[in-house]
Amino acid sequence: MQVSYNLLKEYVDIDLTPEELAERLSMNGIVAEHTKPVLEGVKGVLVGKITSIKPLKGGEGSSNLSICTVDIKNQELEVVCGAKNMKVGDYIPFVTEGGSLPAVGKIEGKSIQGVFSKGMICSASELGLEKGKSPGVLILDHNLPLGERMESILGLGDDVIFDFEIFSNRPDLMSIIGIAREISAFTGKPLHQPEIKITEAEDRVNDRISVEVKDEDLCPRYAGRIVQGLKVEESPFWLRWKLLLLGIRPINNIVDVTNYVMMETGQPLHAFDLDYIHGQKIIVRRAHPGEIFRTLDGVERILTEENLVIADRDRAIALAGVMGGENSEITEKTKDVFLESAYFDPINNRRTSRYFALRTDASNRFEKGIDPDGQIFALNRAASLIEQLTLGKNLAGVIDQGSNKLTIPKKIELNFNKVKRIIGTSIAETESEAKDNIINILKKLEFKINYQETHFLEVTPPSFREDIQREVDVIEEIARLFGYENIPATLFKSTVVQKGRSERQIIIDKIRKVLVGCGMHQMIGYSMISPSCFDWLRLPATHYLRQAIKLTNPLIQEQTIMRTTLVPGLLKAIQWNVNHSLEKIKLFEIGRVYFPQENKPDEPLPVEKLMVGGAITKIGRGDIWEKSEQWDIFYLKGILEALFEELHLIDLDYLSGELPFFNQEQNGIIKAGNKKIAVWGKVEQEITDFLDIPANVYLFELDFTELYPLIERDITFKPLPRYPFIKRDISIVVPEEVAFAQIKKETLTVNPVLLKQVELFDVFRGRQIKKGYKSIAFSMVFQAEERTLTDMEVDKIVESVKMKLYQLFQAELRE
Amino acid sequence: MERDIKKLIEQFHNQISSVKTPEDLKKIKSEYIGRKGVITQMLKNITSLPEEDKPKIGQLLNQAKGEFQHAILEKEKEIFQEEGGRVEQIDLTIPGRNFKLGTIHPVELILKSTEEIFLGMGFCVVDGPEIELDYYNFEALNIPKDHPARDDQDSFYITPEVLLRTQTSPMQVRTMENQSPPVRIISTGKCYRRDAIDSTHSPMFHQIEGLAVDKDIALSDLKGVIIEFCQQIFGKDRRVRFRPGYFPFVEPGAEVDVSCGLCQGKGCQSCGYSGWLEIMGAGMVHPHVLEMAGYDSEKYTGFAFGMGAERIAMLKYGINDIRLFFENDLRFLSQFK
Incomplete structure (x- = not known):
């Protein structure tokens, strides 16, 4: 506003x-x-008077311009002007050379088609008073002092x-x-209501027009007046200036009055040309389905039964409370006017304006609920102004349909204690002072005090305060006028013991800390992605990750569905960083993915799963230490193992997976029992190439929902071993396809009691090893709980290990 | 045996006298007294000697070991002095092997520190769905279908009744439906609005929601709690101001400002020359909202507040563009240590 x-x-x-x-x-x-x-940014604009206008002749097609001479009291200056709306004798704002305008900047004299123009006649928009381009120059009042700077005229240029x-x-x-x-x-200063002075003619409004409201639920009140014999012309300067101050473009005196009274009172009004109301009848009805109506903005609209129209005998003449029609518009020829002042149902009005995407100053007020008792006041105010401006005559009487229905006064009980309970303070020293203050505040806000008892009072809010519905609304008014700044700051009187963070939240925090500890940076990706991600991730058409939830009204093409995996976001973030020349990129995200509900038809909400994703890539050589450190699949696995260890997750199986975006050989899934808890691998080069990432990307995604129930949070202390351990290293040569996990498992089972650990320390392929084989070196740790082991015992077990590995994997000892 | 040892000692002295480089010295060291060195081996095998020889041989071997150690040490000094400047020097200005830690996302930092502050005031942390029913996101919060307040929160819909939550406030209702008073919760998470991306708007952002309901909670308690929060987050020197505000699910409603940290409230470009920065909406839970959740609004009162985590982060860290939070540029992320 x-x-x-x-x-x-x-x-x-x-x-x-x-x-x-x-x-x-x-x-x-x-x-x-x-x-x-x-007049922000306005400098050197003087009140000028046009003393002559002649067309500018010269170059081809230049007949739109004219040469005006402008009197600025001490001198007359010649300027070239493109506007058409001024005439000789008009006062206009004139900016001289050296002055400046907000949108134009500093004004310099310049030659236009051979004529040297020493300044410029300004329009309202050039003075910064109108947002769009004004249709012509601003015509000022004749009483303004000629030659005076506009910005220094009192009551005009000093305004804010x-x-x-x-x-x-x-x-x-x-x-x-x-x-x-x-x-x-x-x-506490007095309010000045505008003056209303109407001299009614003898003819009665009821003889000229009748109003029938067919849908009273959508139009509980409809009032009107007729002004006869008026002349439509430009409004006087004072009215045009006020409208500009209110951000409204002046049109003509009739439209300007309806607009001004709307801005003044909050009651939207509409003026119809009486001559174009067929059958001397106004009908307020729902539109016929498919009824076609052209609104004032020249757009033809197809109406539905949900739209309320103002119609005459034959056709719609306005879209009620939203916009008038071209067919009954006020024009220069209009002589008699029907003025409408109504209350339209806020919800229906809002639906109509939204349906047509047509928000007007009128609809903006109707949809929020105007004063249900403000129609007659605004109508009379407008009628009075039109009479004052146009010499038109008001017919006798007012049309007022359905006047009482909306104005049944509300009665609200206000308990004095409740005020204190809600605000937290008594708003005065003593109880009786507080009561006085409350009553005083309510009276200032034009509430009616119906009666008062010891502990409560009953009030009726003023009709324009539709928002006041119950006691707490009245209390807000008291708090507001008392001043929020005067309310003390207190802390809870009671204490409650709450459970703080949940187990789940604590574990999520732990995961975050571990990953940060592994050197990874937390990222946050958009939950909305594009289905095209699934294409470059090479997911087949029926892949489960493609079963994404769609937005019905997406904003941009890149964000039309809800993500089902963190992978595209991780890769996009890597791509971004690569594009910005970052070389060592380690990112993780803890965020949700979304899937449609599958087996629960009664559950209206989709499935939200929390995932933990991470991705690493290193481009270039790295620094002194890093050049020897490879960021490969085992680097990634190291991070995963660190995480699992911190979460006390044991007995995990690392199996090969088949996600299409991972490289065939480095494509893993991790299972705990039969539960798949993670996927990990090297991103297929075709994809990194597509994203212009010039290095391998290794990536994992953990399913927190599956992971969470497996996590052990309790720490149980195990006593330190009392007897020394014995460590033995062996090195064997096995066929390539034998996995270390198998060797380890079989080794451990040789003596589960004494053999405590099997640790890999070398994998070697080379000239000494025949093709298709690899050398694996590992150490074994032996320990007994109750005694010191002897070398002989250990030697025996080592022998059994060698034997078993030979039998199972043709493992040969390497010396 | 004794003879062998004597020979060994002689041999050792011969060898060490001709040593010139640290590498050779190292070699000799491991040959004689290293883990697999001769002396070490012999000491190990001492158990297999006849009982009467053991003490003597043991003594001899240990003497030899001591002698060798001393000689090696002396030689080390000698070589070091001879080589003078040629000896490898340790340049302590070379960077250490890096153990670079990662970083927590700045929005997460705000969420976590906010949670901590409220945990300290007896709140607990609850989570809720991001894809929400229209009922919880709007209707149960006193925002029926045709309410003008919906204009401020243009929503992404999945179906006419299911949408991406536009605020964390649905958690107020969900909590109250599942728990009887007293209630003190904080809920944080992603929210979505159909706003085009620019430097201050993002279709996805994070909110922090708080709710406290009990028999005697007043607007003054809201003030106390929020001032405490603001001063912990932004610093003790910041002032906090409450103004009337309107949110359909609170009454009385309030907007909360903190004094601008750049100009100390004097007014500058970043605070629009007002000296104040708007940071959250708050108020007393509307009795209708309490009633819809099944609470007795005559018996219980409560307050609620909500704020944007990105906004808080921007003000706290001086970030000028909301898009930075979701570009995930390491040059940005790695600053939040």
């Missing part, structure tokens, strides 16, 4: 500066988003414009009077 300081001052006495006012209002819940001098943010529950503040009323409530 845009309004100016001087304009507000016409409605309420203000002894605060514009800055102080904005500050006070914001502490009362009305925040000025922008505050700016009315506020742009207030209005909460959607306070449509009453979408008006000058509404804001003035608030100012009056917290400053």
